[in-house]
Amino acid sequence: MINFQKENKKFNYRISGILHREGKILFHKYIGGKSWLLPGGRAEFLEDSKETLKREFQEELNCLIKVKSLKYVVENFFEYNKLDYHELEFIHHVELQNGTIPSNNFEIEEFGVKYLFKWIRIEDLKKELIKPTCLIQASEKLLVTDIQHFILK
Numbered sequence: 001m002i003n004f005q006k007e008n009k010k011f012n013y014r015i016s017g018i019l020h021r022e023g024k025i026l027f028h029k030y031i032g033g034k035s036w037l038l039p040g041g042r043a044e045f046l047e048d049s050k051e052t053l054k055r056e057f058q059e060e061l062n063c064l065i066k067v068k069s070l071k072y073v074v075e076n077f078f079e080y081n082k083l084d085y086h087e088l089e090f091i092h093h094v095e096l097q098n099g100t101i102p103s104n105n106f107e108i109e110e111f112g113v114k115y116l117f118k119w120i121r122i123e124d125l126k127k128e129l130i131k132p133t134c135l136i137q138a139s140e141k142l143l144v145t146d147i148q149h150f151i152l153k
């Protein structure tokens with residue numbers, strides 16, 4: 001995974017995907033967590049962002065996806081667990097190619113961590129605690145826009 005820490009500062013390189021179905025977007029959070037995130041994960045060394053997304057969706061959801069296009073580049077600065085994070089996230093629009101994903105809420109466990117997955121209606125994104133917050137700002141044109149760059153401090 002491409003992340004490293006120096007004292008109380010941590011860098012993260014995260015890749016995530018917007019999977020759209022029937023006016024809803026798939027999100028997940030740690031069981032007991034507050035914020036909903038797009039599915040994805042950290043890139044491995046020498047792995048491009050499309051390869052990362054395909055691997056993460058295969059590992060977490062046992063499905064194959066097609067990576068359609070890069071939609072957002074997010075430089076995210078935040079504090080979590082007493083660490084100052086600098087996270088670089090690439091967010092792609094993805095399409096399910098093979099496999100099924102339940103339409104109701106469901107849980108998975110990966111590396112001993114439990115996650116709750118949920119389909120959230122696009123018009124309801126403002127009612128949920130979504131990270132990164134730029135997804136809420138861009139909710140009306142979430143999938144139709146060209147690449148956008150956000151810096152969130």
